[in-house]
Amino acid sequence: MSVPKSYSSVAVLLHWVIALMIVGLLFVGFFMARLGDEQLSLKFELYQWHKSFGISVLLLTSLRLVWRLTHQKVEPLAAGWRDAAAHATHVLLYLLSFTIPLAGWAMVSASPWSIPTVLFDLIPWPHIPWLAEAANKAQAEAIFKQIHATMAYGAATLVALHVLAALQHQFWFKHAIFKRMWFSSKDTISEG
Numbered sequence: 001m002s003v004p005k006s007y008s009s010v011a012v013l014l015h016w017v018i019a020l021m022i023v024g025l026l027f028v029g030f031f032m033a034r035l036g037d038e039q040l041s042l043k044f045e046l047y048q049w050h051k052s053f054g055i056s057v058l059l060l061t062s063l064r065l066v067w068r069l070t071h072q073k074v075e076p077l078a079a080g081w082r083d084a085a086a087h088a089t090h091v092l093l094y095l096l097s098f099t100i101p102l103a104g105w106a107m108v109s110a111s112p113w114s115i116p117t118v119l120f121d122l123i124p125w126p127h128i129p130w131l132a133e134a135a136n137k138a139q140a141e142a143i144f145k146q147i148h149a150t151m152a153y154g155a156a157t158l159v160a161l162h163v164l165a166a167l168q169h170q171f172w173f174k175h176a177i178f179k180r181m182w183f184s185s186k187d188t189i190s191e192g
């Protein structure tokens with residue numbers, strides 16, 4: 001079987017939707033966490049949107065991983081250490097796309113405030129039961145808050161590296177990297 005040269009429509013769609021959501025979540029997360037109590041209603045509103053999109057990232061990343069594991073990988077663009085670095089960045093980004101929302105979910109589940117999460121004002125999302133019933137909730141919440149923020153800012157650094165590497169491929173090495181991560185007429189033969 002020949003190695004596909006570009007990503008399939010499903011992989012492209014998931015890549016850009018998840019990327020947009022993560023970048024939005026990083027900015028909104030940074031902003032909302034610094035709002036004072038005098039802007040409580042805006043803060044509450046942003047937290048609900050943040051939780052809704054954050055859980056969506058968790059669900060879409062699961063779908064993306066299933067897709068990735070059931071379809072053939074695309075041809076690598078680089079060799080040697082560059083290929084290894086690209087691979088390591090991609091694995092870490094996958095991992096963080098899971099663990100950051102999981103830590104966020106754990107944080108709100110452990111919160112002594114027990115504020116319900118209703119995705120997009122429509123779908124009630126449960127708290128993780130063993131955290132919602134934990135003995136020392138405040139301490140658990142503080143730990144998950146720290147983990148969530150540290151991983152989120154780690155992801156922001158990785159996203160920046162990922163974008164810089166893509167730009168370098170496109171404009172320095174003249175590889176048509178954006179074309180292969182976009183919708184193409186060759187979708188029927190490309191997977192990954």
Ligand code: HEM
Pocket residue numbers: 022025026027028029030031033047050051052053054055057096097100101102103104105107108117145148149152153155
């Ligand atoms: C990929 C997904 C996510 C990203 C990139 C992300 C990113 C962030 C960032 C950057 C912050 C600010 C941290 C700080 O400066 O203190 C934040 C805060 C927060 N996130 Fe997320 N988040 C994600 C998913 C989630 C999920 C799924 C939930 C809950 C269901 C959640 C709940 C929260 C809460 C409650 C805060 C505020 C913490 C505080 O009050 O200090 N996040 N997030």
